[in-house]
Amino acid sequence: KxxxxxxxxxxxxxxxxxxxxxxxxxxxxxxxxxxxxxxxxxxxxxxxxxxxxxxxxxxxxxxxxxxxxxxxxxxxxxxxxxxxxxxxxxxxxxxxxxxLTDAVADLSVMLILMAQRRGGEAMGKVAMGEWSSMPWHPLLMVGPQIRGATVGFLGFGRIAQATLKRLIPFGISRALYLTSRAGQPAKDDHYGLLKEPSVPTEPAKSWEELASESDVVIVGCSLSPSTKHLVNADFFAKMKKLAVLVNIARGPVVDTNALVEALEKEEIFGAGLDVIENEPNIPADHPILKQPRCVLLPHIGSATxxxxxxxxxxxxxxxxxxxxxxxxxxxxxx
Ligand code: 8YV
Incomplete structure (x- = not known):
């Protein structure tokens, strides 16, 4: 049976x-x-x-x-x-x-671009019929660019490495990663990116270093007692104001209340999430849904x-x- x-x-x-x-x-x-x-x-x-x-x-x-x-x-x-x-x-x-590695890595790239280029906010304006009344100025609806970015990976397994592989042609300048062995090289080099790096790719010594130096932070680690709320208020406080956070792993790695606060206080530029704490029970009045700079998808990373x-x-x-x-x-x- x-x-x-x-x-x-x-x-x-x-x-x-x-x-x-x-x-x-x-x-x-x-x-x-x-x-x-x-x-x-x-x-x-x-x-x-x-x-x-x-x-x-x-x-x-x-x-x-x-x-x-x-x-x-x-x-x-x-x-x-x-x-x-x-x-x-x-x-x-x-x-x-x-x-599922390729499908999820593709979605990571999509979420980075959505968060940097304010995709959710822009679609919302069009859907609300606001396009014709949108003011125009060279610096309206702008966001940071991926070229030149330092990309920080929390967790550096297959999906994270496949995401890095996709980001290199965009012209990123550097990759930092943190595994459970902080400061140590990743155990596996799934795509030969570590043996012959096209961009400097280094283990971060600590989460503080990764948070403060990255323009894009990608959560790609598994969920365990040691990664729960790894991205919390202290982490956001260290991030750059123009940085974006992407989570394609598990919701509870990011403290949602702290994320809402970081977006409200403009401690970070935006977020792209495929997962969130307590999914799929996200009521329509959840505060994260009120954040124009946060794109939230219903866990579709592997959905090809x-x-x-x-x-x-x-x-x-x-x-x-x-x-x-x-x-x-x-x-x-x-
Ligand atoms: C889900 C995932 O399995 O594989 C995982 O760990 O998070 C996803 O691919 C899929 O969404 C089905 O629930």
């Missing part, structure tokens, strides 16, 4: 259904899977295919029972999964860390057709491999 917490793309569904030995119990709605449905239906399952909104914790594993062998997550991030609880029970964890097909089929393959005791396409080392 396997439990699948979403409707899947046909290709992935067919992969699972091709295995006649499987009983597939599936949440057949595009709404997030109901927790009580999951706890009830997971009983006796050998595998679970789940998403970010499905917390994979001790309670779920206990509800499943001892025969559970594999959890396959439709994501690169695994902060919704209690890895220790899996490890303790010898349960394997599959994920999709590579197939190719990427979502790949994520779905890879998750299905990981699930099947876990059940059969074979090598997964990508497995988390627990």
């Amino acid at each position: 396997v439990v699948v917490t979403r409707n899947l793309i046909d290709e992935a569904q067919q992969l699972l259904e091709a295995d006649n030995s499987l009983e597939i119990v599936q949440w057949k709605s595009d709404q997030p899977c109901d927790r009580s449905w999951l706890l009830e239906n997971v009983k006796g399952a050998s595998g679970i295919l789940l998403m970010l909104s499905d917390k994979c914790d001790d309670e779920l594993l206990q509800a499943a029972g001892e025969q559970l062998k594999v959890v396959a997550s439709f994501s690169v991030g695994t902060d919704h999964v209690d890895r220790e609880a899996l490890k303790k029970r010898n349960i394997r964890l599959g994920y999709t860390p590579t197939c 057709i190719d990427t979502r097909v790949d994520m779905a089929t890879e998750s299905a393959r990981n699930l099947l491999a876990g059940l059969r005791g074979e090598a997964m396409v990508n497995e988390v080392e627990l």
